[in-house]
Amino acid sequence: MRTTLDTEWAIAWLQAAADAVAEHRVELSELDRAIGDGDHGENLDRGFSAIAAKLREEAPATPGAAFKLAAMTLMSKVGGAAGPLYGTAFLRAATAVGEATELDPVLLAGALTAARDGVVLRGKAEPGDKTMVDAWTPAVDAAKSAVAAGADVTSVLAAAAAAAEAGATATDPLTARKGRASYLGERSAGHRDPGAASSALILRAAADTA
Amino acid sequence: MRTTLDTEWAIAWLQAAADAVAEHRVELSELDRAIGDGDHGENLDRGFSAIAAKLREEAPATPGAAFKLAAMTLMSKVGGAAGPLYGTAFLRAATAVGEATELDPVLLAGALTAARDGVVLRGKAEPGDKTMVDAWTPAVDAAKSAVAAGADVTSVLAAAAAAAEAGATATDPLTARKGRASYLGERSAGHRDPGAASSALILRAAADTA
Amino acid sequence: MKKLINDPKSVVDESVQGFGLAHADLVSVNPDPLFVTRSGAPVPGKVGLLSGGGSGHEPLHAGYVGIGMLDAAVPGAVFTSPTPDQILPATLAVDSGAGVVHIVKNYTGDVLNFEMAAELAEAEGVQVRTVLVNDDVAVEDSLYTAGRRGVGGTVLVEKIAGAAAERGDGLDAVTEIGRRVNANVRTMGVALAACTVPHAGVPSFELADNEVEIGIGIHGEPGRHRIAMENADSITERLLAPVLADLQLQSGEKVLLFVNGMGGTPLSELYIVYRHAAAVLAEAGLVIERSLVGNYITALEMQGCSISVLRLDDELTALWDAPVNTAALRWGI
Amino acid sequence: MKKLINDPKSVVDESVQGFGLAHADLVSVNPDPLFVTRSGAPVPGKVGLLSGGGSGHEPLHAGYVGIGMLDAAVPGAVFTSPTPDQILPATLAVDSGAGVVHIVKNYTGDVLNFEMAAELAEAEGVQVRTVLVNDDVAVEDSLYTAGRRGVGGTVLVEKIAGAAAERGDGLDAVTEIGRRVNANVRTMGVALAACTVPHAGVPSFELADNEVEIGIGIHGEPGRHRIAMENADSITERLLAPVLADLQLQSGEKVLLFVNGMGGTPLSELYIVYRHAAAVLAEAGLVIERSLVGNYITALEMQGCSISVLRLDDELTALWDAPVNTAALRWGI
Ligand SMILES: Nc1ncnc2c1ncn2[C@@H]1O[C@H](COP(=O)(O)OP(=O)(O)O)[C@@H](O)[C@H]1O
Ligand SMILES: Nc1ncnc2c1ncn2[C@@H]1O[C@H](COP(=O)(O)OP(=O)(O)O)[C@@H](O)[C@H]1O
Ligand SMILES: [Mg+2]
Ligand SMILES: [Mg+2]
Ligand SMILES: [Mg+2]
Ligand SMILES: [Mg+2]
Known part of the structure; x- marks a missing residue:
């Protein structure tokens, strides 16, 4: 039972996230092609592979520094809706953990909450609008419950990832009310939201590396 | 055995030619699509249906007047290579028959010869260049031979039509050296020349109405 | 997919x-x-x-950089907004010190990235105003969506605001x-056929x-609804009806009529659409003072078109007529 | 086939x-x-x-009617030359009495119809000269074919001869x-994809x-040969090689580089081609004095492009730069 997560984990997470995004690039763009403009996988892959490249050159000193590196890279490389949203998420997470070198369950759940709040602040989406918020919000709720129940960091992330995956799946029947998919109106129902799907992948990478 | 052909025949011929062109419009354009720009059937149909429409309004007084009406209509409606070529052919035929009201075999063969010579003068194609000349030249030769053998007008035209059809078929293996098909070089071999095909149709209409 | 490109990743560069x-x-x-940027910027x-x-x-947008129009264009990846570190x-x-107006098409990605860039620019002491373009009447429930999209009208906003900036209007005036x-x-x-x-x-x-x-929007994203193919005149009426209804134009008003190609439709077809659109406007008693026909805001090789109607006043007409010298729009110079 | 048309027969009208x-x-x-015709013709x-x-x-061609370019354009049916009774x-x-120059692309149909019209015009007392355009190096055996076709160069001939006529050159001078x-x-x-x-x-x-x-020509007719798809740079080299070989340009010579879209290819791809073409010309020591990139002579919605190179002298450059005001080409006015 791990009590805290360190910088090494933060770096491993980002690298695993980059691998997961690369592996699911086509699939994410396919989802976006159905209800958006077909670039979500490409956009995220551009950003996360740049993160992975930077991490091969410089080693951040703290989890917060790793999150900040991710935030800046995502903001400058991704573009589209996802760039500022994920960028803000990682920036808020970085601020939340500050200079800490070890993240305990409370700090970890706090980081996830800050990330989700950043997405909501930027994008103004509410749960049920069929966006990445629908993956992040259940993930945050699950993480908080796990912390309250005394879970360790690994279990906190496992709970968050599972909830994010369920949240992403649950976007299928929804009608989009934010982002490009909203222009489709009811025709957006019956498709998974690409941003929710990528959020689930990224949170699963966090759990797998913990 | 008919000894001469009159204005009524000239009009009937043009109407039958219009019907034949309309019926084979798509087929002629298909031939042109293979080695040209796909408009030959459309071009000719525009011209011949205009001839038919004019003939419903005014009745030419002589075969020559009918040919002249056809010539002017083809020149003004068809465009492309075929318009001036067929236009010149009918104009020369009109000149060749002059004011005659009845065409005997000699005059008829003379009209066909003048038509062919007009096409050659305008287009400067030689036999074997894979153009309508390859239908007209054997047709003229066959008509002349028939006249020399003492055939009547019906047989003269039947001989011309059969020779034109054989001539058109014989363009299949040729490499085009004139017109749009010439740009294809050897790739033009293996396809029938659309202008030769339409010439055969028009001469067949002449024979069928005689 | 066949395209005159070397590598999908290097297309934009x-x-x-x-x-x-x-x-x-x-x-x-x-x-x-x-x-x-425009040669010699900042002016x-x-x-x-x-x-x-x-x-x-x-x-769009680089083709509109030059005298009388844009000072800068920031291209993102294909169909993806640019990032703050470009903007x-x-x-x-x-910025010459007089401030900068951002013309932003209303898409979530564009709005968010320009918003961040504007915040950063303000932090560096540059005054930034944003003109959000959202002229697309295809989006009906703008309350339940990300709002109307910026489409054909963008070209007209850039031309006319560009002329205002060129004649020396201040930051607030250009924004207005x-x-x-x-x-x-x-x-x-x-859209008649999608793009790749x-x-x-x-x-x-x-x-x-x-x-x-x-x-249809300008990103290969699907539009309002699919219908069986109709002839050009019927489609023209379908496009114009919601435009005219929304603008609530009165008989006698002056307009600019803009028929825009999506990239893969021949110019000849755009003029067929223009022809009937002009007849419909005339029927409604409107006066077409200015017109624009061509491929000005496209979606790669998408086949289709858009129709924009701009209500003109004397000032807008004068600014439209003002000299412009860009790669894609040029007159008077 | 989906097109923004009402009836195939009425498309051109x-x-x-x-x-x-x-x-x-x-x-x-x-x-x-x-x-x-140009407003106010004859001048x-x-x-x-x-x-x-x-x-x-x-x-082409109506889009080039106006000040500094054509006085008249005569459109035939789609891909079919016009008839003498139009020309x-x-x-x-x-004709103002100074004579008329016919600019004719070298296709059998065009040549024959313009020839007949010129004879008829001469018979009515109008002096007519013909400039036959045949710039297409794709046609190799011009002796065994109808000769090289008139393609992209037509636009340049019309612009430059138009400027010569506008400055007051006589019939022979404009023809020259x-x-x-x-x-x-x-x-x-x-061509990457055909048109319909x-x-x-x-x-x-x-x-x-x-x-x-x-x-490829500009009529949807097949071209010289088919090859497997290559990247933009390779295709650019393939197009430029015969052009440069035929023009026998010397290092240091000045040229106009014209990358033309066939109608269905995005402008962005034309610029990718332009980029490499410019590099190839620079490599050959040539100086690109002027350029033109866009859809100027098309084949409906065909996907593809053509590259034209024009050897410039000072007079041609000055005539190219002279003011022009047409629907499709405009500067200086
Ligand atoms: N306002 C918003 N709030 C939260 N998430 C959003 C919002 N708008 C879009 N998204 C998310 O962004 C995803 C699309 O990202 P992407 O395809 O990269 O951007 P774009 O739509 O600009 O092409 C959507 O699937 C959705 O999850
Ligand atoms: N120089 C020529 N002499 C005789 N016939 C010709 C010549 N050039 C073309 N043709 C004929 O014209 C036909 C093509 O006609 P059409 O398709 O109507 O014109 P275009 O080639 O202008 O589209 C060819 O099949 C050929 O028979
Ligand atoms: Mg997208
Ligand atoms: Mg043809
Ligand atoms: Mg996008
Ligand atoms: Mg033709």
Whole structure:
């Protein structure tokens, strides 16, 4: 039972996230092609592979520094809706953990909450609008419950990832009310939201590396 | 055995030619699509249906007047290579028959010869260049031979039509050296020349109405 | 997918480089981060005008950089908004001290990235105003969506606000003119065939042989609804009806009629649409004072068109007529 | 086939009508027989410049009617040359007494119809000269074919001869300038996908997913040979090599580089081609003095492009730069 997560984990997470995004690039763009403009996988892959490249050159000193590196890279490389949203998420997470070198369950759940709040602040989406918020919000709720129940960091992330995956799946029947998919109106129902799907992948990478 | 052909025949011929062109419009354009720009059937149909429409309004007084009406209509409606070529052919035929009201075999063969010579003068194609000349030249030769053998007008035209059809078929293996098909070089071999095909149709209409 | 490209990843960079080479008298290209500025920018004392967005809409936006129109264009990846680290330096590069107006098409990605860049620019002491373009009447429930999209009207906003900046209007005045154009222009589009984003490699959507998509955006995203193919006059009426209804034009009003090609439709067809659109407007008693027909804001090789109607007043007409010298729009110079 | 048309038979008439409505300040349309003349033609004392050919190449030719370019354009059916009964009255309409130059693309149909019209015009007392455009190096064996075709160079001939006529050159001088441009320009094209002629309803030819047609003309007719798809830089080199070889340009010579879209290729791709073409010319020591990139002579919605190189001398450059005001090409006014 791990009590805290360190910088090494933060770096491993980002690298695993980059691998997961690369592996699911086509699939994410396919989802976006159905209800958006077909670039979500490409956009995220551009950003996360740049993160992975930077991490091969410089080693951040703290989890917060790793999150900040991710935030800046995502903001400058991704573009589209996802760039500022994920960028803000990682920036808020970085601020939340500050200079800490070890993240305990409370700090970890706090980081996830800050990330989700950043997405909501930027994008103004509410749960049920069929966006990445629908993956992040259940993930945050699950993480908080796990912390309250005394879970360790690994279990906190496992709970968050599972909830994010369920949240992403649950976007299928929804009608989009934010982002490009909203222009489709009811025709957006019956498709998974690409941003929710990528959020689930990224949170699963966090759990797998913990 | 008919000894001469009159204005009524000239009009009937043009109407039958219009019907034949309309019926084979798509087929002629298909031939042109293979080695040209796909408009030959459309071009000719525009011209011949205009001839038919004019003939419903005014009745030419002589075969020559009918040919002249056809010539002017083809020149003004068809465009492309075929318009001036067929236009010149009918104009020369009109000149060749002059004011005659009845065409005997000699005059008829003379009209066909003048038509062919007009096409050659305008287009400067030689036999074997894979153009309508390859239908007209054997047709003229066959008509002349028939006249020399003492055939009547019906047989003269039947001989011309059969020779034109054989001539058109014989363009299949040729490499085009004139017109749009010439740009294809050897790739033009293996396809029938659309202008030769339409010439055969028009001469067949002449024979069928005689 | 067959395209005249070398590598899907280098499409935008190489295309903008080629653009810079072909129009070296008009523009400079900053390769990294990528943006295009008017030669000699910033123009002393002049308000800077900047626009940008996903690539694939050429000639928008780089084609409108030059005298009387934009000072800078910031191209994102194909159909993907540019990032703040492009928008910020471009903004700084065209600020003469008089401030910079961002012309932003209303898409979530564009709005968010420009918003961040504007915040960063303000932090560096540059005054930034934003003109949000949202002229697309295809989006009906703007309350339950990300709002109406910026489409054809963008070109008109850029031209007219550009003329205002060129004649020396201040930051607020240029912003007001830009918003005035946006408030008075409405657009609706149709697609006959989808386009293929280079890195996707497959068409953005599928349309049957006898279907058209009404209310299409400029990103290969599907539109309002699909209908069976109709003739040009019927489609023209379908596009114009919501535009005219929304603008609530009165008989006798003056308008600019803009028939825009989506990239893969022959110009001859755009004029067939223009012909009937002009008849419909005349029927409604409207006076077509100015017109524009051509491929001005495209979606790669998408087949289709959009129709925009802009309500003109004397000032807007004069600004429309003002000299402009850009790669894609030029007159009077 | 999905097109923004009402009826294949009325495509040209309706399109030219729409063109006339959109550009009423520049042109007049004569509906029957169909031709387009410059507003106020004939210009007293000026040599008249007339061109025409099959439709489907828009903006060619009507888009080039106006000050500094053509006095008349005569549109035939799609991809079919116009007829003498159109060309003759158009010629008479733009003759001020100084004579008329016919700019004719070298296709059998065009040559024959213009020849007949010229004979008829001469018979009515109008002096007519013909400039035959045949810049297409794709046609190799010009002795065993109808000769090289007129393609991209046509636009340059029309612009430069138009400027010569506008500055007051006489009939022989304008003809000489036109022929000089033709003698110094060479073009080669490529198609990635065919176009569909409205009345045919099916694509003019079929290309497999990985094939391109090199040496394409502007009529949907197949070209020199088919090759497997290559990247933009390789295709650019393939198009430029015969152009440069044929022009026998020396290092240090000045040229105009013209990358033309066939109608269905995004502008962004044309700039990618331009980028590499400029590099190849620079490598050969040539100086690109002027450039043109866009859809100027098209084949409906064909995907592909052509590259033209024109050897410039000081006079040609000055005439290129001279003011022009037409629907499709405009500067200096
Ligand atoms: N306002 C918003 N709030 C939260 N998430 C959003 C919002 N708008 C879009 N998204 C997310 O962004 C995803 C699309 O990202 P992407 O395809 O990269 O951007 P774009 O739509 O600009 O092409 C959507 O699937 C959705 O999850
Ligand atoms: N120089 C020529 N002499 C005789 N016939 C010719 C010549 N050039 C073309 N043709 C004929 O014209 C036909 C093509 O006609 P059409 O398709 O109507 O014109 P275009 O080639 O202008 O589209 C060819 O099949 C050929 O028979
Ligand atoms: Mg997307
Ligand atoms: Mg033909
Ligand atoms: Mg996007
Ligand atoms: Mg033709």
